[in-house]
Amino acid sequence: MKYIDEFRRRDLALKLAGAIAAEVEPSRRYNLMEFCGGHTHAIFRYGVQDLMPGNVRFVHGPGCPVCVLPIARIDNAIELVERQGVILCTYADMLRVPASGRRSLMKARAGGGDVRMVYSTQDALRIARDNPGRQVVFFAIGFETTTPPTAVAIQQAQAEGLTNFSVFCNHVLTPPAIRAILETPREPDRGALAIDGILGPSHVSTVIGSRPYEPFAEAFGIPIVIAGFEPLDVMQSVRLLIRQLNQGRHAVENEYTRAVTRDGNPKAQALVAEVLELRETFEWRGLGWLPNSALRIKDSFADFDTERRFELTPSPEQDVKGCECPAILRGAKRPTDCKLFGKACTPENPMGACMVSSEGSCAAYWTYGRFRGESAA
Amino acid sequence: MCLAIPARVESIDPSNAMAQVSLDGVRKEISLALVDDVAVGDYVLIHVGYALNKISEEEAQQTLELFAEAGLLGAVN
Numbered sequence: 401m402k403y404i405d406e407f408r409r410r411d412l413a414l415k416l417a418g419a420i421a422a423e424v425e426p427s428r429r430y431n432l433m434e435f436c437g438g439h440t441h442a443i444f445r446y447g448v449q450d451l452m453p454g455n456v457r458f459v460h461g462p463g464c465p466v467c468v469l470p471i472a473r474i475d476n477a478i479e480l481v482e483r484q485g486v487i488l489c490t491y492a493d494m495l496r497v498p499a500s501g502r503r504s505l506m507k508a509r510a511g512g513g514d515v516r517m518v519y520s521t522q523d524a525l526r527i528a529r530d531n532p533g534r535q536v537v538f539f540a541i542g543f544e545t546t547t548p549p550t551a552v553a554i555q556q557a558q559a560e561g562l563t564n565f566s567v568f569c570n571h572v573l574t575p576p577a578i579r580a581i582l583e584t585p586r587e588p589d590r591g592a593l594a595i596d597g598i599l600g601p602s603h604v605s606t607v608i609g610s611r612p613y614e615p616f617a618e619a620f621g622i623p624i625v626i627a628g629f630e631p632l633d634v635m636q637s638v639r640l641l642i643r644q645l646n647q648g649r650h651a652v653e654n655e656y657t658r659a660v661t662r663d664g665n666p667k668a669q670a671l672v673a674e675v676l677e678l679r680e681t682f683e684w685r686g687l688g689w690l691p692n693s694a695l696r697i698k699d700s701f702a703d704f705d706t707e708r709r710f711e712l713t714p715s716p717e718q719d720v721k722g723c724e725c726p727a728i729l730r731g732a733k734r735p736t737d738c739k740l741f742g743k744a745c746t747p748e749n750p751m752g753a754c755m756v757s758s759e760g761s762c763a764a765y766w767t768y769g770r771f772r773g774e775s776a777a
Numbered sequence: 778m779c780l781a782i783p784a785r786v787e788s789i790d791p792s793n794a795m796a797q798v799s800l801d802g803v804r805k806e807i808s809l810a811l812v813d814d815v816a817v818g819d820y821v822l823i824h825v826g827y828a829l830n831k832i833s834e835e836e837a838q839q840t841l842e843l844f845a846e847a848g849l850l851g852a853v854n
C-alpha cells in the first residue's frame with residue numbers, strides 16, 4: 401500500500417541502523433521515551449530495538465488510550481448498561497478491559513446487556529436513529545486523534561434533534577501527560593530510567609500540530625521529535641534525537657512532515673473547541689489526577705452529556721492486585737517486572753488494560769516475544 | 778486506537794461530506810467533516826471512520842530521500 405510499504409523497507413532499515421551506529425557517541429546514554437503505544441507496537445513488531453546500539457534504549461510511555469482510563473470510568477460504563485439499560489456503543493478496544501471485580505463490558509454483554517461495538521461515531525448515531533425508544537450512549541475515549549469525531553457526532557445529534565443519544569466523554573489530552581512524565585522525578589533505584597529524548601505522537605500531532613510541544617523542549621531542556629508510526633519513521637526520528645543530544649540541542653523537530661504541520665488541523669481543533677471544554681482535573685491510570693488534562697461537554701450541548709443525563713455512582717478505586725500497569729504507564733517498570741506477566745495474565749486472559757490493548761506494552765512484549773531475552777530481575 | 782491508515786479518495790458526496798475511499802482494494806465510506814479541500818485522488822489518513830488530514834506527496838518524497846541519504850552515510854562509515 402502506498403505510504404506504508406515504502407516506510408517499512410528492510411534494506412533501508414538496515415542502512416538507517418548503520419547511520420545511527422555511526423552517529424552515536426559510545427560514552428553517551430540515549431534513553432528515548434516513545435510516548436505512543438503505536439510506536440511501542442512498531443518498535444516491537446519490526447524489531448527496531450535490535451537494530452539499535454546498546455546505549456540507545458526505548459522507555460515506553462503512557463500513550464495507550466485504553467490503558468490510561470481509570471477503572472472507575474469503566475465501572476460507570478458497565479453501570480449504564482446494567483442499571484440504566486442503555487445501548488452502550490464502544491470502540492472494540494474497550495470491550496475486554498478488566499473493570500472492578502474482574503468484570504468487563506464483554507461480560508456485561510454476555511449477561512444480557514446491550515453493548516455494541518462500533519467502528520465510528522457515525523455508527524453510534526445510526527444506532528440512536530434506529531432505536532428511538534432507547535437511550536443510546538457513546539462511550540467516548542481517546543486522545544486528541546479520536547476527539548474530533550466525537551465532537552462531530554455531538555453537533556450532528558443536536559442538529560438532528562436526536563434526543564435519545566448522549567456521550568460519556570472521557571477524552572484526554574497529550575500535553576498534560578507529557579508534562580506529568582517530565583515532572584515526575586525518575587528514581588533509578590526503582591527502575592525508572594531517566595529520559596533523554598522523546599519520540600512525539602504521530603496522529604495526535606496531525607490534529608494538534610507540533611507547536612504544543614515547544615514549551616516542554618524549552619522548559620525541560622529535552623529534544624522532542626514528532627515521529628511517524630512506520631518503522632523507518634521511528635528510526636529516522638531516533639537519528640534526529642541522537643543528533644540533537646550530541647549537539648547539546650533541545651528543539652521540537654518533525655519527522656512526520658507528510659501528515660503533521662506546526663499548527664495541526666485547524667478545522668478539527670475548532671470543532672472540538674465548539675463542543676468540548678477543559679475539565680479542571682481528571683484521573684489517569686498510572687499518572688493520577690492531572691489538572692486540565694481532559695475534556696467535558698460544554699453547557700450548550702448539555703442535553704447530550706451522559707454524565708448529566710444519568711446519575712453515575714463514583715466507584716472505589718479497585719486496581720487489580722499485582723498488576724503493574726500504573727508503573728508501566730509511567731515508564732517506571734517494564735512488563736517483565738510484573739509477576740503476573742505471561743502467567744496469570746495473557747492476552748487470552750488479561751488482568752490489566754496493558755495486556756488487552758494492542759497499544760499496551762504488555763501486549764507488545766507478549767505478542768512479539770521480547771520477554772524471552774530479558775530477565776525479570 | 779490512535780492508528781490511522783492512508784487511503785485514496787475514490788469519490789465524494791458533497792451533500793453530506795462523505796467519501797468512498799479504497800483501503801488495500803476494499804471500499805469504505807468515511808466522513809470528510811474534519812478536512813477541507815479534499816479531491817478525488819488525494820490520500821488521506823483515516824481514523825475511526827473520519828479523514829484526519831491529507832497526506833502530502835511532496836513531503837513523503839522528501840522524507841524518503843532523507844532515508845536514502847542516511848543509507849549513504851551508514852555505508853561509508
Ligand code: SF4
Pocket residue numbers: 722723724725728735738739740741742745746750751752753754755756762
Ligand atoms: S502483565 Fe498483566 S497484570 Fe502484569 S502489568 Fe501487564 S496487564 Fe497488568
